[in-house]
Amino acid sequence: MNKITIREERCKGCAYCVLACKRELIRIDPERINNLGYNPAVFSNGEACTGCALCAEICPEVLIEVFRERGKVALKWQNAE
Ligand code: SF4
């Protein structure tokens, strides 16, 4: 199963990743506030993630990592630092 992780403690809540995900798997959590004072983005852990990495590419803070499953191998995609 494909999935992403978000470093929520550094998220600034800009919601670019929310707009980027065509599967609507990411949302801004209005119930939580991180140490920076923002409502962070969270992943729904849905099985619909395609591993397209659009969310990771658009994040200006480089907080999203994408894990793609191909057979038994989970590939870790990292945005350029
Ligand atoms: S990798 Fe693609 S499908 Fe998965 S959460 Fe990111 S934008 Fe959505």
Ligand code: SF4
């Ligand atoms: S694009 Fe990055 S900084 Fe903006 S809401 Fe998503 S995870 Fe947070």
